[in-house]
Amino acid sequence: MSYKSTRSDKTMTASQAILKGISDEGGLFVPTVFPQMDLKSLVHKSYKEICYSILSKYLPEFDEDYLKDIIGKAYDKFSVPQVAPVVSLGNHHILELFHGPTLAFKDVALSILPYLIQVSATLQNVEDEIVILTATSGDTGKAALEGFANVENTKIIVFYPSEGVSNIQKKQMTSQVGNNVYVLGIEGNFDDAQNGVKSIFNNKEFKEKLKSEKIILSSANSINIGRLLPQVVYYFSSYMELVQKGAIALNDSVNFTVPTGNFGDILAGYYAKKMGLPIHKLLCASNSNNVLHDFFKTGTYNKNRDFIKTISPSMDILISSNFERMLYHASNNDQELIVNLMKELNTKGSYTVPEEMKSVISELFYSSYSDEESTKKVIGQVYEEYNYVLDPHTAVAYKVCEDYVKNTSDERTNIILSTASPFKFPEAVYESIFKNSDLEVYELIDKLAEKTSLTIPEPIKKLKDSAVLHKKVIPSDKMKETVGEILL
DSSP: OEETTOOOOOOEOOOHHHHHSSSTTTTEEEEEEEOOHHHHHHTTTTTTHHHHHHHHHHHSSSSSSHHHHHHHHHTSSSSTTTSSOOEEETTTTEEEOOOTTTTTOOOOOOOOHHHHHHHHHHHOOOOOOOEEEEOOOOOOHHHHHHHHHTTEEEEEEEEETTTSSOOHHHHHHHHHOTTEEEEEESSSSSHHHHHHHHHHTTOOOHHHHHTTTTTTEESSSSSSSSHHHHHHHHHHHHHHHHHHHHHSSSTTOOOEEEOOOSHHHHHHHHHHHHTTOOOOEEEEESSSHHHHHHHHSSOOOOOOOOOOOOEEEEEEEEOTTTTTHHHHHHTSSSSHHHHHHHHHHHHHHHEOOOHHHHHHHHHHHHEEEHHHHHHHHHHHHHHHHSSSSOOOHHHHHHHHHHHHHHHHHOOEEEEEEBOOOGGSSHHHHHHHHHHOHHHHHHHHHHHHHHHOOOOOOOOHHHHHTOOOOOOOOOEGGHHHHHHHHHHO
C-alpha cells in the first residue's frame, strides 16, 4: 500500500504521508488502491476489531500487536463500548459519533492520530520535534488538543475563528491544559484560518527555517490521511450493527446522510464504498453556506459569496479542502487537471469541472441544504415525535435525508451521521424545542437536561469550572508570524 499526492506522481509510505500531512506542492495524499473488505467476516466483530481489519490494510508498516494496542487505547476513552452506536428513529437510523472525550465525531479519528504520528516518526527515524498545526471550525480543535496534550516530543497549535464557534466549543478549546498546547483565536472565519495554515505548510523558506531548528510540521485536520482513514471505520461498523439487529440483510444497499463542511467525513464514506460497502447514495447535507450544493447542481465551485454564521458552525465553510481528493478520484487521477482547478480556486475563487467529472460525482452523491429556520424546526419536530434531541448539524442532515426521500421516493435504509452532542450547542437546541431563554449558558444546559431527561455529559460538567487559559486573538494575516514566535 502506497500513497500519492493529488498534485504529483511521487509515492510515499503510509508513515511518510501521515508525518507530512500535506505534500510539498500543496496536494493531499490518497491511497493508490482501495483494499477490498470481506463483509461477511465483519458482521459479528466489535468496533475495535473492525477498525483493525480496515487500518491494517492501509497501514502495512505498522506492527500487528502495536496497532491493536493503540486502537484499544484510543477507543477505551469513549463513554460507550460500541464507540459509535446506532439509534433508530422510525425509518431513520442515527449513527451517534459523539461519545468520545470532546463529544464530537472528530474524536473517532483524533483519539488515534497521536499514536499513528508517534509510530510513523519511529518508522521514519524522525527525532525532530513534531508540531501539529491545525485550523478548526469548532470541533477539530478541541479533539486535537485533547489527543495531543502532553504527548512527548510534540507541540500543537490550534487556530479558530474567534467569533465563529459556539460558546461551549470556545470554552473547550481555551481551557485546554497541557505544557505543549497553544490555542489562538483569529479575526476572521474558518476559511481564513484554514488558508493561513495551508500557506504556512506551503512556505518552503519558513519550513526550511523550522527544519534547521529540528522542527517538522504535521496536521490534525482531515487533510492528513491519518485523520481520514479512521473515519472509514464507522461506515462499516454502523452497517454491521444494522445487520446484527436484523434491520437490513448483508449486502443490502443503504444510503448515508452526512452533515458536510470540509468534505472529510463524507469522503470517508466514498472510501468505504470503494472498499466494497454497498452504499447506494451519499447524501451531502449543507447549511446556509451551501457552496457544495451549488457545485452538485451546476458543476461550478464558487466561493465568491457571503459567509454566513449559522447555528451549525462546524459547517460554516466555503472552501472544502477534502473535495480536492474527490475531484482527483473522479477525474481518474488527473493530477494536471487538479493543479489547474486548485489554481483557479486560489486566483479566481471558482472553477468548473468537465461534464464527465460532474456525471461521475452525481452518480453517487445527492445534495441539499437546510436554512436556519428549517434546522430549528427539525430539532423541535424530532424531539416532539421521538423524544430525541438532535444537535444543529445532525438536524441539517435529517432535513436533507427527508428531502431526498420526498424527492426520489427511495425508501431504502438511510443512516444519518450525528456529529456532535446537543449539549455543545445548548442555546440553539433549547430555543428550537422550548423557545427563547435568557438563561446563562450553563444554567441553560441544566434546564435542557432537566426538560429532556438527558444526562449532562461529564466533559460538559467539568467545563463549567474550567479556567480560560488561552485568550489571545490575532489578525489572520499574522498566523505565520505567531507560529514563528512560538517555535523560534
